[in-house]
Amino acid sequence: MDAEVDLVIVGAGPTGLFAAYYAGFRGFGVAVVDSLPELGGQITAMYPEKAILDVAGFPSVKGRDLVSGLVEQAATASPSYFLDRTAQTLKTSEGGLTLGLDDGSRITAKAMIITAGIGKFSPRPLPAGDGWLGRGMEFFVPSFEPYVDKDVVVVGGGDSAFDWALHLEPLASSVTLVHRRDAFRAHQRSVDAVRATSVQIITRAQVTQVHGDGMVSGVEITVDGEPPVERPAQAIVAALGFVADLGPLQSWGLETDKRHVVVDSSMRTNLERVFAAGDITEYPGKVRLIAVGFGEAATAVNNAAVAIDPSAHVFPGHSSEGG
Structure with a gap:
C-alpha cells in the first residue's frame, strides 16, 4: 500500500509517537514506519513492565503505560501506521522524498524525521x-x-x-x-x-x-x-547492552559517527528535508533520555514545517494558547 503524506516518521518508539502527535498539532498528515509489529519501540519489545523514572510529570511510570498514553496522544493526529515493515530506500528531490519499504510499498512525503532508536540491535x-x-x-x-x-x-x-x-x-x-x-x-x-x-x-x-x-x-x-x-x-x-547497527539507513548518504546520525541544533541531517530526533542522533552535548527525545521531536517537527510549507513559521505558538 502506497501513501502520500506531509511528513513520514521512521520509528514508532516514544520519540516517534510524540513526533506524530506534534505533527498533527501543526496540521500535517503523517505516516509512521517501524520494523517492529507493535507500537512503542524498545519499550514494548524489551521492558514494558520496567518503571521509567526520567519522564517529566511522572515520578514513576511503567513502560507499557507510557506507551499507551503516547499512542492515545498520537491518535489525535490520525497517523497512518506501517508496522512490521522496514524502511529500505530513500530518494530525495527538491520538492520532497520517497521512502521505499521492504514490502515494496512507497511513501511520498515533503519531509522525514528519523526516530528509530539506534537501529537494529545485536546483543553483546x-x-x-x-x-x-x-x-x-x-x-x-x-x-x-x-x-x-x-x-x-x-x-x-x-x-x-x-x-x-x-x-x-x-x-x-x-x-x-x-x-x-x-x-x-x-x-x-x-x-x-x-x-x-x-x-x-x-x-x-x-x-x-x-x-x-x-x-x-x-x-x-x-x-x-x-x-x-x-x-x-x-x-x-x-543485561549487557547492545551494539548499534543503523542497517539500511547507512546506504542513504546520511552523515553518521558510525553509530548515530549527526544533526545540527534544528535536528537537520546533511540530507535535504531529512531530520532526526531521539537516541539515533548525535551532536555536541547530547544526552540520551526519553525526555530529551520529546524535545528533539518538537524541534524537528517545527523545523520540518518550513520544509513542508515555506510560508509556515518555525515556532507556531504554545499548545496551551487559545485559538
Missing part, C-alpha cells in the same frame, strides 16, 4: 556463551512472571541490570548481580536502591560457565584473582 555476547538463550537465559525481561521463586543471576552494570535486579528481588528466591568492573554505568540512585535490598552484588567478576541439562540450573562465577564459585540459578538475565 555473554562470556559463557549464548547457547543457553531461551533455556533460562534472556537478554531482556518483558514479563516478571517467569522469574517468580527462582534463583536469578543478572549480568551487567548499567541501568537495565540494576532496574531488573530491583524489580525481580521481591519475586525471586534470590537475585545476584554480576559485573566485570567495580564501577557501574547505572544512575547512583538505582545502585543505592539495589544495595538496600537482599540482592548480592559481585564485582570484578564474570559468569564463566552455565550448567544444566536442557535448562539453566547453575552458574560458575569467577572473580578476578580468585577461584571460581558455583551458584544455583534457574534464570540468567544478560
Whole structure:
C-alpha cells in the first residue's frame, strides 16, 4: 500500500509517537514506519513492565503505560501506521522524498524525521556463551512472571541490570548481580536502591560457565584473582547492552559517527528535508533520555514545517494558547 503524506516518521518508539502527535498539532498528515509489529519501540519489545523514572510529570511510570498514553496522544493526529515493515530506500528531490519499504510499498512525503532508536540491535555476547538463550537465559525481561521463586543471576552494570535486579528481588528466591568492573554505568540512585535490598552484588567478576541439562540450573562465577564459585540459578538475565547497527539507513548518504546520525541544533541531517530526533542522533552535548527525545521531536517537527510549507513559521505558538 502506497501513501502520500506531509511528513513520514521512521520509528514508532516514544520519540516517534510524540513526533506524530506534534505533527498533527501543526496540521500535517503523517505516516509512521517501524520494523517492529507493535507500537512503542524498545519499550514494548524489551521492558514494558520496567518503571521509567526520567519522564517529566511522572515520578514513576511503567513502560507499557507510557506507551499507551503516547499512542492515545498520537491518535489525535490520525497517523497512518506501517508496522512490521522496514524502511529500505530513500530518494530525495527538491520538492520532497520517497521512502521505499521492504514490502515494496512507497511513501511520498515533503519531509522525514528519523526516530528509530539506534537501529537494529545485536546483543553483546555473554562470556559463557549464548547457547543457553531461551533455556533460562534472556537478554531482556518483558514479563516478571517467569522469574517468580527462582534463583536469578543478572549480568551487567548499567541501568537495565540494576532496574531488573530491583524489580525481580521481591519475586525471586534470590537475585545476584554480576559485573566485570567495580564501577557501574547505572544512575547512583538505582545502585543505592539495589544495595538496600537482599540482592548480592559481585564485582570484578564474570559468569564463566552455565550448567544444566536442557535448562539453566547453575552458574560458575569467577572473580578476578580468585577461584571460581558455583551458584544455583534457574534464570540468567544478560543485561549487557547492545551494539548499534543503523542497517539500511547507512546506504542513504546520511552523515553518521558510525553509530548515530549527526544533526545540527534544528535536528537537520546533511540530507535535504531529512531530520532526526531521539537516541539515533548525535551532536555536541547530547544526552540520551526519553525526555530529551520529546524535545528533539518538537524541534524537528517545527523545523520540518518550513520544509513542508515555506510560508509556515518555525515556532507556531504554545499548545496551551487559545485559538
